[in-house]
Amino acid sequence: MDVTPKYKGSFVKPLKALSHLFREPVTLPMVPRPASDNYRGFHVNDWELCVGCGTCRQICDNAAIRMIHIPGLPDDPAAGLKPRRPAIDYGRCCWCALCVDICPTGSLALSREYVHVSPDMNTYFILPDEKGIHGLNFPKGWAKTDDADLLDLARQPMPQRDPDSRGDNFDEIVHGYDDQAAILEASRCIQCGMCHEACPANMHAPEYIRAIWEGDKERAVREIYRTNPFPEVCGRVCTHRCETACSIGKRGAPIAIRWLKRHAMAALDDERVRTIALEGKVEDRTGKSVAVIGSGPAGLTAAFDLAKLGHAVTVFEAKPEPGGMMRYGIPEYRLPYDRLDADIAVIRAAGVDIRCDSPVGPDLPMDKLRDDFDAVMLATGLGAGRSTRVPGTDHPDVKSAVALLDAITRGESIDVPGRAVVIGGGNVAFDIARSLARLQRKTSGRVDMTLVALEERDHMLADEEEVVEAREEGVVVLNGRGPRQVVLAGPSDKTLGGLETVRCLSIFDEEGRFHPKYDDGDVMLHEADMVIEAIGQASDTGYLGEDLTEALEWARGRIEVGADGATSVSGLWAAGDMVEGPDVIHAVAAGHRVAESIHRFLGGGTTTLEAAE
Amino acid sequence: MSSQHGEGHVSAKDRLARMKSLEEILNTAMAFEKTAQTFYEQLAGRVRKPLRELVAELAAEEKRHYELFEAARDHPETEAHIRERIAVPVNDHRFSDYVHMPALGDHPDDQAILQYAMGREHAAHEHYADLAESAPEGPLKELFKFLSDEELRHKGDLEKRYYEIVHSGGV
Numbered sequence: 001m002d003v004t005p006k007y008k009g010s011f012v013k014p015l016k017a018l019s020h021l022f023r024e025p026v027t028l029p030m031v032p033r034p035a036s037d038n039y040r041g042f043h044v045n046d047w048e049l050c051v052g053c054g055t056c057r058q059i060c061d062n063a064a065i066r067m068i069h070i071p072g073l074p075d076d077p078a079a080g081l082k083p084r085r086p087a088i089d090y091g092r093c094c095w096c097a098l099c100v101d102i103c104p105t106g107s108l109a110l111s112r113e114y115v116h117v118s119p120d121m122n123t124y125f126i127l128p129d130e131k132g133i134h135g136l137n138f139p140k141g142w143a144k145t146d147d148a149d150l151l152d153l154a155r156q157p158m159p160q161r162d163p164d165s166r167g168d169n170f171d172e173i174v175h176g177y178d179d180q181a182a183i184l185e186a187s188r189c190i191q192c193g194m195c196h197e198a199c200p201a202n203m204h205a206p207e208y209i210r211a212i213w214e215g216d217k218e219r220a221v222r223e224i225y226r227t228n229p230f231p232e233v234c235g236r237v238c239t240h241r242c243e244t245a246c247s248i249g250k251r252g253a254p255i256a257i258r259w260l261k262r263h264a265m266a267a268l269d270d271e272r273v274r275t276i277a278l279e280g281k282v283e284d285r286t287g288k289s290v291a292v293i294g295s296g297p298a299g300l301t302a303a304f305d306l307a308k309l310g311h312a313v314t315v316f317e318a319k320p321e322p323g324g325m326m327r328y329g330i331p332e333y334r335l336p337y338d339r340l341d342a343d344i345a346v347i348r349a350a351g352v353d354i355r356c357d358s359p360v361g362p363d364l365p366m367d368k369l370r371d372d373f374d375a376v377m378l379a380t381g382l383g384a385g386r387s388t389r390v391p392g393t394d395h396p397d398v399k400s401a402v403a404l405l406d407a408i409t410r411g412e413s414i415d416v417p418g419r420a421v422v423i424g425g426g427n428v429a430f431d432i433a434r435s436l437a438r439l440q441r442k443t444s445g446r447v448d449m450t451l452v453a454l455e456e457r458d459h460m461l462a463d464e465e466e467v468v469e470a471r472e473e474g475v476v477v478l479n480g481r482g483p484r485q486v487v488l489a490g491p492s493d494k495t496l497g498g499l500e501t502v503r504c505l506s507i508f509d510e511e512g513r514f515h516p517k518y519d520d521g522d523v524m525l526h527e528a529d530m531v532i533e534a535i536g537q538a539s540d541t542g543y544l545g546e547d548l549t550e551a552l553e554w555a556r557g558r559i560e561v562g563a564d565g566a567t568s569v570s571g572l573w574a575a576g577d578m579v580e581g582p583d584v585i586h587a588v589a590a591g592h593r594v595a596e597s598i599h600r601f602l603g604g605g606t607t608t609l610e611a612a613e
Numbered sequence: 614m615s616s617q618h619g620e621g622h623v624s625a626k627d628r629l630a631r632m633k634s635l636e637e638i639l640n641t642a643m644a645f646e647k648t649a650q651t652f653y654e655q656l657a658g659r660v661r662k663p664l665r666e667l668v669a670e671l672a673a674e675e676k677r678h679y680e681l682f683e684a685a686r687d688h689p690e691t692e693a694h695i696r697e698r699i700a701v702p703v704n705d706h707r708f709s710d711y712v713h714m715p716a717l718g719d720h721p722d723d724q725a726i727l728q729y730a731m732g733r734e735h736a737a738h739e740h741y742a743d744l745a746e747s748a749p750e751g752p753l754k755e756l757f758k759f760l761s762d763e764e765l766r767h768k769g770d771l772e773k774r775y776y777e778i779v780h781s782g783g784v
């Protein structure tokens with residue numbers, strides 16, 4: 001550009017400018033001053049601790065946080081891990097640090113770094129890790145402290161019977177939350193939704209917890225029934241995968257989601273629950289019929305869904321009462337029968353015809369069912385007890401846990417052994433040990449019950465509360481012992497003498513395979529009048545008949561099914577423990593999938609109950 | 614586990630009695646694999662379909678082992694050693710037990726089959742490991758070593774399966 005000479009200034013100007021060359025500069029290079037200990041500078045996030053729950057995003061009023069999917073990070077809904085991390089938009093962030101105060105894991109903090117200058121706007125949107133915005137490892141500024149933690153990490157205690165008042169009866173142990181405890185417990189929830197994804201049935205736990213917190217129990221029950229027709233059962237005995245995934249559980253006690261469900265159900269009378277549960281039921285009949293074999297949670301869930309969708313559903317059950325293992329396995333002190341009955345009454349009210357004492361088999365063959373019904377579902381569970389088959393287990397006083405539990409439910413008279421040993425370390429083992437201990441106390445006033453488990457104390461398969469409560473009730477739990485043989489009382493005495501066990505040094509090999517190693521020098525004899533095996537169960541599929549057994553595809557001894565529970569034989573589905581397991585909530589989830597698939601098969605399109613609502 | 618042949622108190626006569634020619638050993642091992650294969654194949658025809666896959670798998674495994682032995686026996690290098698006498702493992706009797714058809718009854722269930730198979734794989738693993746130590750360098754030594762590892766791996770797989778099948782149900 002040309003400049004007129006008039007504006008070029010004096011000819012000495014360049015010399016003048018030269019004279020400035022050696023002066024102290026007025027503008028100093030920017031060296032930030034150290035920030036205070038609690039400074040709210042740029043975010044840092046410990047990716048190892050962060051679980052990707054997104055609570056930070058939810059609390060941010062400025063919408064400054066977005067959750068970014070990061071391929072390769074652990075993606076495990078059951079463990080409460082999502083492969084995403086928060087990214088901060090510093091055009092929006094006001095450094096209030098609520099995200100830090102709410103962060104359930106404590107992974108997020110603000111650092112003492114506060115300088116960032118760049119003409120590139122994109123650099124103000126960052127995905128912080130533990131090194132900070134420029135990878136400089138600035139120390140933390142505002143971070144989680146007990147004072148500033150917005151979370152309540154302690155759970156509301158569940159009132160329950162003490163060992164003295166529960167040891168000789170089958171009354172339910174827990175009393176349930178009152179309204180205040182329930183609201184306080186619900187108020188701890190941060191609504192992150194990790195529970196929803198961890199639940200095999202994807203229960204809407206955040207929604208019903210919020211409803212409980214707002215005091216709206218009807219809404220809570222409605223939310224519960226969207227995905228689970230066994231809320232009374234699951235409110236008591238669910239394996240609560242939701243709680244394992246709960247973000248609050250990363251530093252504190254997870255929300256008592258199971259107990260909150262129990263509370264919501266207890267707040268409404270059965271009639272009201274029924275009305276809510278049947279909302280959305282299709283009144284027009286489809287004219288199609290479905291047979292379900294087995295009235296456990298898998299079969300009854302599918303039956304309930306299908307009946308609500310307008311199909312005629314008949315359930316055939318071999319035992320005198322419906323419910324499967326929920327009735328004939330789980331003891332009443334954990335799940336009172338009248339509460340199971342309440343759930344089942346709702347299912348019956350939906351129009352499901354449950355026919356008990358109707359075993360499918362020689363008198364009611366599969367062929368007939370397949371002829372008479374448009375679709376058939378198998379949900380016959382794992383009813384037979386497994387044996388260790390160590391020497392002596394063929395003795396008549398060696399019993400299977402499931403057979404004994406069944407007899408107790410039926411109210412059959414049992415020769416209560418004065419002394420008993422249970423083999424097994426899972427919940428079934430504890431169920432039978434605690435049930436028999438109750439009968440022992442009732443009949444003789446004393447408990448002599450030993451439970452031997454292969455696992456060490458801190459690797460027990462059973463829930464911690466089972467172990468603690470069993471001990472309180474007088475059950476002696478011996479860990480790290482494997483059964484060697486059942487012995488007789490004497491050389492010429494055929495009565496049972498007890499169980500010999502040997503110390504188990506390890507159960508699994510380096511690659512995690514079942515390979516127990518024993519120390520033969522450490523053998524113990526546990527004197528007993530009865531030995532009970534509670535190591536596992538098997539299914540009995542003999543009722544299928546030879547032709548159908550041949551026609552079906554099998555994998556690893558179980559009927560092969562697709563993701564929707566359909567078998568390789570058209571018109572036949574299978575679900576629950578007999579194909580997958582291992583608990584009620586998985587059976588419920590599988591029941592839904594089968595119902596959806598059968599509904600489609602019967603021409604119902606893709607309508608699901610959730611979508612229909 | 615290492616074998617204890619020829620050590621300490623074992624007399625020279627005993628030691629001699631515990632020596633067998635490679636040919637004998639090979640024949641026993643092949644009989645061992647063949648019996649199992651035949652047993653599983655016959656069983657596959659008797660068990661219900663849910664178990665057939667397991668039994669067929671077991672039969673195929675034994676067949677493969679038998680064929681490996683056949684190939685090793687016919688290998689030119691083997692010819693040179695076939696009459697050599699080498700120490701027989703101490704667990705020989707247990708191994709030999711499995712050369713006979715097992716008595717599992719007419720309708721064994723999954724647990725009985727797996728227990729038998731695991732016991733067999735265990736005996737075979739130990740036996741082949743010991744033979745691998747005593748056998749002269751060459752294809753036979755390699756084969757025993759390979760089979761010993763195979764049997765161990767397979768036993769591990771069966772144990773995992775056993776645990777999944779037997780220790781299932783309830784939570």
Ligand SMILES: Cc1cc2nc3c(=O)[nH]c(=O)nc-3n(C[C@H](O)[C@H](O)[C@H](O)COP(=O)(O)OP(=O)(O)OC[C@H]3O[C@@H](n4cnc5c(N)ncnc54)[C@H](O)[C@@H]3O)c2cc1C
Nearest residue numbers: 294296297298318324325329360380381576577582583584
């Ligand atoms: C002692 C014990 C305690 C447990 N505790 C818990 C717990 O606390 N929490 C939890 O979530 N899970 C628990 N479980 C597991 C849970 O009960 C099962 O996972 C669940 O019941 C499986 O459901 P299902 O519908 O597949 O089969 P099941 O509940 O086993 O029902 C199958 C039904 O089919 C019937 N049947 C079988 N054969 C025939 C036939 N030929 N004709 C007609 N009917 C037939 C049976 O009589 C039975 O009623 C426990 C299990 C046991 C054994």
